[in-house]
Amino acid sequence: MALLEIRNIVRRFGDFTAVDGVSMDIEAGEFFTLLGPSGCGKTTLLRMIAGFDSPQSGEMLLDGKDLASIAPEKRPIHTVFQSYALFPHMTVAENIAFPLRMRKLGKGEIGERVRQSLEDVRLTDRGGRYPGELSGGQRQRVALARALVNRPRLLLLDEPLAALDMKLREQMQLELINLQKEVGITFIYVTHDQTEALALSHRIAVMNGGKVEQLDEPSKIYDSPKNRFVADFIGTCNLIDAEVSVAGEEKMVLQIRGLGEVAARNPGATGGAKGILALRPEKVRIAAQLAPEDDENHFKGRVHDFLYMGDVTVYIVEVGDGVHVEALLPNSAAGRPRILAVGDPVEIAWRYDAGTFLDG
Amino acid sequence: MSKKLLAASGIAVYAFLYLPLVVVVAYSFNNSKLNAEWVGFTWHWYQVLLSDDTMLKAAGNSLLIALTASLASTVLGTMAGYALYRYKLKLLPVLVMAPLAIPEILVGVSLLIFFVAINLTLGLLSIMLSHIAFCVGFVAIVVRSRLSGMDESLPEAARDLGATPFQAFRLVTLPLIAPGIIAGALLAFTLSIDDFVITFFTAGVGASTLPLQIYSMIKIAVTPEVNAISTLLMLLTLFLIVVASRLSPDSIRGR
Numbered sequence: 001m002a003l004l005e006i007r008n009i010v011r012r013f014g015d016f017t018a019v020d021g022v023s024m025d026i027e028a029g030e031f032f033t034l035l036g037p038s039g040c041g042k043t044t045l046l047r048m049i050a051g052f053d054s055p056q057s058g059e060m061l062l063d064g065k066d067l068a069s070i071a072p073e074k075r076p077i078h079t080v081f082q083s084y085a086l087f088p089h090m091t092v093a094e095n096i097a098f099p100l101r102m103r104k105l106g107k108g109e110i111g112e113r114v115r116q117s118l119e120d121v122r123l124t125d126r127g128g129r130y131p132g133e134l135s136g137g138q139r140q141r142v143a144l145a146r147a148l149v150n151r152p153r154l155l156l157l158d159e160p161l162a163a164l165d166m167k168l169r170e171q172m173q174l175e176l177i178n179l180q181k182e183v184g185i186t187f188i189y190v191t192h193d194q195t196e197a198l199a200l201s202h203r204i205a206v207m208n209g210g211k212v213e214q215l216d217e218p219s220k221i222y223d224s225p226k227n228r229f230v231a232d233f234i235g236t237c238n239l240i241d242a243e244v245s246v247a248g249e250e251k252m253v254l255q256i257r258g259l260g261e262v263a264a265r266n267p268g269a270t271g272g273a274k275g276i277l278a279l280r281p282e283k284v285r286i287a288a289q290l291a292p293e294d295d296e297n298h299f300k301g302r303v304h305d306f307l308y309m310g311d312v313t314v315y316i317v318e319v320g321d322g323v324h325v326e327a328l329l330p331n332s333a334a335g336r337p338r339i340l341a342v343g344d345p346v347e348i349a350w351r352y353d354a355g356t357f358l359d360g
Numbered sequence: 361m362s363k364k365l366l367a368a369s370g371i372a373v374y375a376f377l378y379l380p381l382v383v384v385v386a387y388s389f390n391n392s393k394l395n396a397e398w399v400g401f402t403w404h405w406y407q408v409l410l411s412d413d414t415m416l417k418a419a420g421n422s423l424l425i426a427l428t429a430s431l432a433s434t435v436l437g438t439m440a441g442y443a444l445y446r447y448k449l450k451l452l453p454v455l456v457m458a459p460l461a462i463p464e465i466l467v468g469v470s471l472l473i474f475f476v477a478i479n480l481t482l483g484l485l486s487i488m489l490s491h492i493a494f495c496v497g498f499v500a501i502v503v504r505s506r507l508s509g510m511d512e513s514l515p516e517a518a519r520d521l522g523a524t525p526f527q528a529f530r531l532v533t534l535p536l537i538a539p540g541i542i543a544g545a546l547l548a549f550t551l552s553i554d555d556f557v558i559t560f561f562t563a564g565v566g567a568s569t570l571p572l573q574i575y576s577m578i579k580i581a582v583t584p585e586v587n588a589i590s591t592l593l594m595l596l597t598l599f600l601i602v603v604a605s606r607l608s609p610d611s612i613r614g615r
Contacts (some may be wrong), residue, residue, distance in 0.1 A: 102522030
């Protein structure tokens with residue numbers, strides 16, 4: 001039995017359906033992420049799990065027990081809010097002690113657990129400070145400590161890193177992964193940042209328009225997006241209109257207007273189907289001249305434009321009759337930030353299984 | 361040049377506002393029956409004041425009314441302010457705010473008619489009720505603005521961490537809006553203690569308050585006793601204003 005079972009949850013606000021029939025199982029010990037653009041329903045779903053909002057239909061079972069009739073304060077679920085929601089009139093230690101006080105634990109035990117908790121988040125010397133006197137990263141750690149001190153069954157995190165700058169965010173990502181491993185508590189993490197989701201999660205549910213578009217491991221989400229939305233939302237992706245001309249068991253041949261025939265992996269489409277070819281730029285090889293290899297699509301073209309990003313350069317290559325393909329080249333050659341200029345003739349190639357055909 | 365002009369006009373404005381008050385205070389210590397020329401320093405008028413039973417009775421009434429009215433209107437106004445913040449109702453804001461905008465004389469007359477209609481004997485009770493009525497709106501506005509400056513997720517976080525709705529209010533919301541509530545209470549107190557117009561209509565014959573008493577004395581002659589009581593009233597209000605401003609929204613720690 002899954003730790004949290006979500007069954008056909010629907011939440012409408014007037015005419016707007018924020019969550020539209022979402023079902024998912026979240027396993028104990030998992031780092032689970034709800035990923036999607038703003039307004040996709042991820043935060044509404046999180047609020048319903050916490051108990052701040054109720055669905056119009058559907059049910060949520062925690063350890064097999066229906067959550068509907070359980071008030072937020074009675075749920076073994078704690079939340080780390082986007083604003084951290086630290087109580088400004090209480091010291092750091094008082095903030096962390098709050099959930100323990102609500103459970104009416106003894107003074108001695110509260111003191112001991114707060115001390116331990118402060119130690120865990122390396123804020124031992126900050127217990128007497130007020131939240132307003134802490135840095136963003138420290139507040140973040142206090143919020144985590146406060147939400148974890150009671151050992152909840154489930155920890156909900158609502159974009160907890162959004163307010164931090166990039167360097168600190170990366171550091172906190174690592175801390176979060178380690179923390180989750182250490183405490184073994186199930187995390188449900190909400191974010192609109194796909195790199196964060198890929199880096200942190202065991203599994204990701206990509207949401208859009210109140211629905212789950214794909215629920216999978218990060219590598220599956222990235223390498224085998226199920227549809228156009230997921231391919232487009234996660235990372236960058238070449239999305240080229242295509243039609244299936246020959247559908248084989250595992251391989252297929254696509255007809256692309258202006259380019260001709262392209263071999264691709266067949267996820268189960270039949271001949272004549274119309275859709276798109278999804279191809280990650282880093283899977284496209286690019287050079288002035290490329291030796292053809294087996295099972296590769298190989299095209300000659302011209303550099304249409306490029307973006308120098310520091311670690312890599314993104315080339316937009318025009319092949320065939322006006323088809324643009326993005327290819328990524330690491331800037332590994334010292335002293336030569338780029339080797340190709342706009343207008344240069346160039347060759348690109350990719351293995352057939354680097355591209356996925358997506359219906360619709 | 362323009363800087364000097366600005367300073368001069370600033371001083372002029374303050375002089376216009378405060379010079380009359382300075383004169384009132386100064387003449388309360390004047391050893392003369394007339395507010396005309398300075399004769400010498402004396403505590404005489406304060407001694408007269410302390411032995412003036414009518415005046416003391418009126419002062420007692422005023423304090424009693426102001427305390428009751430500010431207490432009751434703070435409780436009601438806090439509830440109204442919370443409702444204004446929590447629920448987006450259309451009619452409630454109008455109902456709460458309207459008494460602030462309606463001319464006092466209208467409020468006074470209508471309350472008088474109302475009290476007569478329900479057969480309530482005019483006196484301390486009717487004054488208290490009318491003061492509560494016009495103070496509630498002021499408290500509600502102060503409390504609501506304090507609430508809307510509060511992070512909405514704070515009471516939610518309290519619930520999330522195991523607090524019942526009442527505990528969340530008592531342990532998180534209330535301490536955070538307390539400065540607003542106290543400021544509202546002080547505002548209500550100062551509004552009540554020096555109200556004249558509404559009190560005049562709802563006082564009846566028996567009960568008198570300080571402003572009414574001072575007014576009735578002035579009708580005969582302005583003796584320095586009036587200056588003395590005015591000075592004391594001014595000191596009390598000044599003290600309350602200083603306390604209220606100390607409790608302004610940014611005074612809480614860590615925000």
